[in-house]
Amino acid sequence: MKPKPSRSLIALSTSALTLPGISLADAPPTQSTASYKISNYQEDDLSRSEAPFGDLDRYDIDVHQFKLISPVGRDFSVNIDANYETLTGASPWFTSVGLDGDPDVNLSGASGIRDKRTEVSIGARYYLENGSIGSNIGYSEENDYRASYVGFSGERHFNNDLTTVSLAFSHSADDIFPTDAERFGRVISESKYSSSAVFSVSQIINQFSTIKTAFSTTEQRGFLSDPYKLIDFRPDTKTQLAWSNSYRRFFVDTNAALHLNYRYYHDDFGISSHTIDTSWFQNLGRNYQLIPSIRYYSQSAADFFTNIDDFLKPLNEYQSSDYRLAAFGAISGGLSLVANFGNWTATLTAERYVASDKYAAYNINQPSTALVKYNRVSLGFDYSF
Amino acid sequence: MLLLRRMQTTIGLLLVLVGPTTFAVEEGDKVPAFDFASIYADKPNINLEGLEGKTLFIDFWASWCAPCVLSLPLYNEMYHKYKDQGLEVIAINVDNPIEDGLDFLLDTPLDFLIPRDPEGDAAELFGVIGMPSSYLISPDGNVELVHMGFRSGDMEILEEEVKKVLASN
Amino acid sequence: MPTARSLITIMLAVTLLSACSQVRPWERGYLAKKEMAWDTDALESALNDHIFFSKEAASGGDNAAGGGCGCN
Numbered sequence: 001m002k003p004k005p006s007r008s009l010i011a012l013s014t015s016a017l018t019l020p021g022i023s024l025a026d027a028p029p030t031q032s033t034a035s036y037k038i039s040n041y042q043e044d045d046l047s048r049s050e051a052p053f054g055d056l057d058r059y060d061i062d063v064h065q066f067k068l069i070s071p072v073g074r075d076f077s078v079n080i081d082a083n084y085e086t087l088t089g090a091s092p093w094f095t096s097v098g099l100d101g102d103p104d105v106n107l108s109g110a111s112g113i114r115d116k117r118t119e120v121s122i123g124a125r126y127y128l129e130n131g132s133i134g135s136n137i138g139y140s141e142e143n144d145y146r147a148s149y150v151g152f153s154g155e156r157h158f159n160n161d162l163t164t165v166s167l168a169f170s171h172s173a174d175d176i177f178p179t180d181a182e183r184f185g186r187v188i189s190e191s192k193y194s195s196s197a198v199f200s201v202s203q204i205i206n207q208f209s210t211i212k213t214a215f216s217t218t219e220q221r222g223f224l225s226d227p228y229k230l231i232d233f234r235p236d237t238k239t240q241l242a243w244s245n246s247y248r249r250f251f252v253d254t255n256a257a258l259h260l261n262y263r264y265y266h267d268d269f270g271i272s273s274h275t276i277d278t279s280w281f282q283n284l285g286r287n288y289q290l291i292p293s294i295r296y297y298s299q300s301a302a303d304f305f306t307n308i309d310d311f312l313k314p315l316n317e318y319q320s321s322d323y324r325l326a327a328f329g330a331i332s333g334g335l336s337l338v339a340n341f342g343n344w345t346a347t348l349t350a351e352r353y354v355a356s357d358k359y360a361a362y363n364i365n366q367p368s369t370a371l372v373k374y375n376r377v378s379l380g381f382d383y384s385f
Numbered sequence: 386m387l388l389l390r391r392m393q394t395t396i397g398l399l400l401v402l403v404g405p406t407t408f409a410v411e412e413g414d415k416v417p418a419f420d421f422a423s424i425y426a427d428k429p430n431i432n433l434e435g436l437e438g439k440t441l442f443i444d445f446w447a448s449w450c451a452p453c454v455l456s457l458p459l460y461n462e463m464y465h466k467y468k469d470q471g472l473e474v475i476a477i478n479v480d481n482p483i484e485d486g487l488d489f490l491l492d493t494p495l496d497f498l499i500p501r502d503p504e505g506d507a508a509e510l511f512g513v514i515g516m517p518s519s520y521l522i523s524p525d526g527n528v529e530l531v532h533m534g535f536r537s538g539d540m541e542i543l544e545e546e547v548k549k550v551l552a553s554n
Numbered sequence: 555m556p557t558a559r560s561l562i563t564i565m566l567a568v569t570l571l572s573a574c575s576q577v578r579p580w581e582r583g584y585l586a587k588k589e590m591a592w593d594t595d596a597l598e599s600a601l602n603d604h605i606f607f608s609k610e611a612a613s614g615g616d617n618a619a620g621g622g623c624g625c626n
Contacts, residue, residue, distance in 0.1 A: 027536055030451040037597040041605065065597045074536045081600075160514070162577060200616055202592070206575050208584050212592060216614035244615030246592060250584045257589040265612035273612040281589035289589065299611050324611055336598075347595065355609070372609055380597055388561065449586040479580040508580040516579045 026127045026157065028071035035067040037347075037380035043089070044373040051105045052098065058107070058372070059089035065380075075127050079136070083119040092370045094230035094309045095321045103307045103321075105370045108228060117142035121149075131156035131164075147174040162204045171195045178227040190223030196240075209249040216242045225320070231309050232320045240267040257281040259293075269325065270303035274361060289338040294331070300362035301327040307366035326368035329359025334376075345382040351375070409512030412531050416441070416522045417510055421500030424478050424486055431475060431498045433526075439473045440550050441522035442543075445502075445513050447479050448489035452535035453517040457495055459540045463547065464497045470551045471524070477502050479516075521546055524554050592616070 043058035062085065069079040093108035123136025133154040140147045155166035172194045178186040200214035218240040225234045244263035251258070263275040277295035284290055302325035304318035313319055334351035355371040357364050410417065420432040444460065446453035457476065464474040474497035480486035481503040490499070502508060511520065514533070521530035521543075530546045532539070577585070584590065593599050607613050 027452060027534055030455050035597055037601070039601060063601060065601065067597055071537060074538050160576070161579070196614065198614070198616065204577050204582075204585060207577050207581050210585065210590070212616065214616035216616070218614055240614060242612065242614035246616065248590050248592070250587060250590055252584065257587065259594075263612070263615040265614070267611070269611075271611045273610070275612060275615075281594070283589070297606075297610060297612070302611070324609065330610070336595075347598070349598065353609075374609075376605070378598070378601065380595070391561075445580065447580065447583060449583040481581075481583065485583070502580075505578060505580045508578065513579055516582070 026130060026132050028075065028077040028125070028127050029069060030071065031384045032068070032070035033382055033384045035065075035380065035382045037063075037065045037378055039063040039065075039376060039378035041374060041376045044375075046105060046107070046370075050369050051107060053104075053106060057089050059087060059091070059374075061085055061087045061089075072124075077125045077127070079123045079125075081119075081121045081123075081138075083117070083140075085117045087113070087115045087117070089113055091228065092321075092323065093228065095307060095369065097308050103369045115142055115144075117145075123151075130158075144179050145174065145176050147172055149173075164202045166198075166200050166202075168198045169196070174222075176223065176227060181227075186227045187223065190227070192220060192222035192224060194218060194220045208252070209247070211248075212246045214244050214246075216240075216244075226322055229309075229320070229322065231311060232322065233315065233318055234304070234320055235269070235318060238267060238269060241265070255283045265299075271299055271301070271325065272362070273297065273299035287340050289336075289340075291336040291338065293334045293336070295333075296329070296331055296359070298329040298359065298361035299327060301325060301364070301366065305366065305368075307368050321368070321370075323355075323368040323370040323372070326366065326371070327360050327362045327364040328355050328357050328368060328371050329361060330355035330371075331359055343384045347378070347380040347382075349376075349378040349380075351377075409514055410520060410528055410531065412528055414528045416443075416520070416526050416528055419507065419510065421475075421477065421502065421507055424483065424490070424499045424501040431500050436473055438471065438524050440471050440524055440547070440554065441473050441475060442519065442547060443475045443477065443511075443522065444517060444519040445477050445479060445508055445511070446517050448485045449480070450516045454489070454493075456517060456535040456540070458493065461495050461497065463540075463544055467547060467551060471554070472547060472551060473498065475500065477507050479503065479505060479508055481505075519543065521550060523550050 039062070041059065041061040041063065043060070045057050064084045066082040067079065069077060071077050090107040090113055092105050094106050095103045096106065098104035117140065119138065119140035121136055121138025123134060125132050125134035131154065133152075135150070135152045137150045138148070149170060149172035151168060151170035153166065153168035155164055157164050174192045174194070175189065176187075176192070177189045180186070181188050196216060196218035198214055198216040200212055202210060202212035204210050220238040220240075221236060224236060224238055226232045242263055242265045244261065247258075247260040249258045250256075257280075259279040259281070261275075261277050265271070265273040265275070275295070275297045277293065279291055279293035282290045302320065304320060305325040305327075306319055306321055307326065309321045310319060330353060332351060332353035334349060336347055336349040339346045352375055354373045357367040357371070416433065418433050420430055422430055442460070442463075444456070446457060448454065460474050460476065464472065476495065476497060477500045478486040479502045480489075483501055483503045486501070500507065511518070517533075517535055519530075519532045520528055521532075523529050529550050530543075532543060588594060603613075
């Protein structure tokens, strides 16, 4: 069972209404909002040519998300978040050389995998004259994984609220205890720690546009390998850096807004990546909004990535055939329809994601066969009171 | 040489960014003379001369400002409660386009005076530095209270101040 | 001796700053629209961050990176 990441530090540096400069004095939201979203995520099955033996079904996940945010008194807001996921399917177990010389994938879980994940987090925010500070804690659990996390953040406005600077810190402590550990010779129980910091500056350019730039750094240490792979050995520390830039622009004549985001990433496993995504928020009358979006992602391979597991390699040398450490590119496109009537908002979203070595911007020495393609649909509701 | 020129331009622009400190009406000042057009085309202008002897509660609001939207029905109640004691509420709408303000009023009728200010001239005159901003003016034209923002509990504070000014005049 | 790169950076900064204007508090109606927020749908971005975190190597950027992540 592949452990799933929890959504920790639920967008720490963005509070419920991160709208630039409503009033000079920062203030909690004026209303409470309760939100619920149900989603289905389904990966394309492998073809027989990719996986000559064993399972073809990949992941099928249902997700339920809940969120409540409320002002409390004059100066505070509190938020509660809860997530519940159920998962069935299989993930790549090992790769081998096929009859044609190209790598083949073998999926785990001949008996079918079922897993559930539950996550809860609570947070509070205190609003001052020119900014706010906040904190949250959370916990996530599934049958082979447990994580606890904590975060702090603060932001301050300058320059008549035209400029906002924010800083956020988070720390997470995770335990992994793989299923069927003894039967398959896996590690019994391991730990991992992760700390990160984000610094961002946002600026109102004019009445219609804003920009933001942010730097984040993350340190991980502990057991970073994948215990469910037949052979997977990674360093026990990892440093990650990311630099992201965002632009928002409102077009009065068209009654629409443009979102444009770019992120550059690099880590000391040797992976670099570019992510660029854009969305167009088109208002239709007073109650509807249509939002097409497109995203392009490309990453380079980790230094120790191999697309065919080498069982003859010494066990103290780093190695992984995990496709997420391979060089590849991915394109995804989505469409959302939002309906707003009074205190209610409903959002319907569909998204298609395709990863392929055809889309990669970086050189590929060893293409991975296990790249993922998926569909995702979501239906969400928000109620303000 | 070129680099020095560029640095000077940058510093100059940075200073412009920081912005000149605008004149703002403060407690203890005299209210500036004003003559505002009403948001309703068929209603008369709202000016200081025509409000002699009244206690004025002037508020700057917009339909896009969530705390403003929260405060206006409460101001309506306050207006009805104290209008016989000489209170006038003047809620200056700064929506641009003005239709946004008019649409809001269709859903939320308000009984006090509502000037229009889509160009922000009135807001500039009062030196508004945040939305919403309210000004409590005594009958002799003294600015008794300047209040920015509208948070939970502010209505009680404002009403107390209004009562005080009405009582002492 | 200033490098070409630092000159370009300064020129870009000057261009950007000269595009900035004083937006008065009463002129922020467009910026206040929900579609102009950095994050218009918190649950949607949480879900996407979660998915991309587990399917791609990159993470982080403008929010504190996902801790509690089982995906290496």
